[in-house]
Amino acid sequence: MSADKVAPPPPSPTPPPPSRPRPRPVEFSKGVNGLDKVVLRESRGSSAEVYLYGGQVTSWKNDHGELLFVSSKSIFKPPKAIRGGIPICFPQFSNHGSLEQHGFARNRVWSIDNDPAPLPTNSTSKACVDLIFKPSDDDLKIWPHSFEFRLRVALGPGGDLMLTSRIRNTDAKPFTFTFAYHTYFSVSDISEVRVEGLETLDYLDNLQNKERFTEQGDAITFESEVCSKFHLFLFSLL
């Protein structure tokens, strides 16, 4: 009996190391007190959290860590607004009108907008969510104007966060409104902070009976409490 020489099988190639699972760009989950939230994640590690309550961004993390402040005393319980992140003030900013301070959009539960109207700028971000808020019958009793407020929150590949707000008048008559992103930034050392670009603009100083002043300096710095409201009109008509 003769045995043919059989060449040994070639060594099997070393399997590639298991790749880290890619984070899901959009995830729906429960936040504090069971409130619905959406978590956005970018493959390079940045993330953002948006609560349907108020359509409010409560966290934004990129290479620099957490960029937003949320008060540890915030109770996350309707009808109280979440104190921190990026509250949306609409249809009234501050107390410039007859509504409660900063309007009611921040105290309402927004919905996911599954069929958002396209935006003129094409965002390539997959970590993106569209929300919508329409007034209820009770809201119409305190502010008799029907509207659709669409908010897109998108996290870019570089960890940048972009909020796009669109308000459509669905009423038969025109209305006016005031609006703000009331952003709470997390600041480790307030003495290092400078806010530039406001020179020559008018502001109301809340600490001086809302008196009107014109900003003169090239930067605002913070040596003591500051509470000023600048008049900025930056918007585009679509």
Ligand SMILES: O=P(O)(O)OC[C@H]1O[C@@H](O)[C@H](O)[C@@H](O)[C@@H]1O
């Ligand atoms: O306390 P609220 O209603 O959340 O408003 C937050 C802040 O809003 C600012 O516009 C006011 O000047 C502050 O006085 C106030 O603390």
